[in-house]
Amino acid sequence: MQPPEEVKRQLVRQWLAKAEQDFGLAEHLVAEQSPYLLAVGFHSQQAAEKYVKAFLVHHQCAFPKTHDIDELLDRAATVDHAFAESIRTAAALSPYAVDERYPGDYPDMSESEAVEALALARLVRDAILGRGF
DSSP: OOOHHHHHHHHHHHHHHHHHHHHHHHHHHHHTTOSOHHHHHHHHHHHHHHHHHHHHHHTTOOOOSOOOHHHHHHHHHTTOHHHHHHTGGGGGGGGGTTGGGSSSSOOOOOHHHHHHHHHHHHHHHHHHHTTTO
């Protein structure tokens, strides 16, 4: 049986590995000037969400099944308010999780919006990985 701290570390690493996959794919799509811009938005959102969830797991802070980064950051703020606020702009990625993936009232994503989505994901990535998890 593993000690609880090791179980927690493993779970944090799993969240980070999943986040890195999403981030890497979004980064690749932008670097290759892919026409699949909505995929950049989706994977940027997914990466940011998973990085924040890794932070929450590390701090043993429960969270609901949600794609709402703002809601997750509200939870993170209970642990470290200044930290959560420093990456709050990433909440703008939340619509890319579901809303923009289906036909409807949303316009197609522009190249500059895709680049901005990746930059927001990078902001969260750098902040989380900079904490040394």
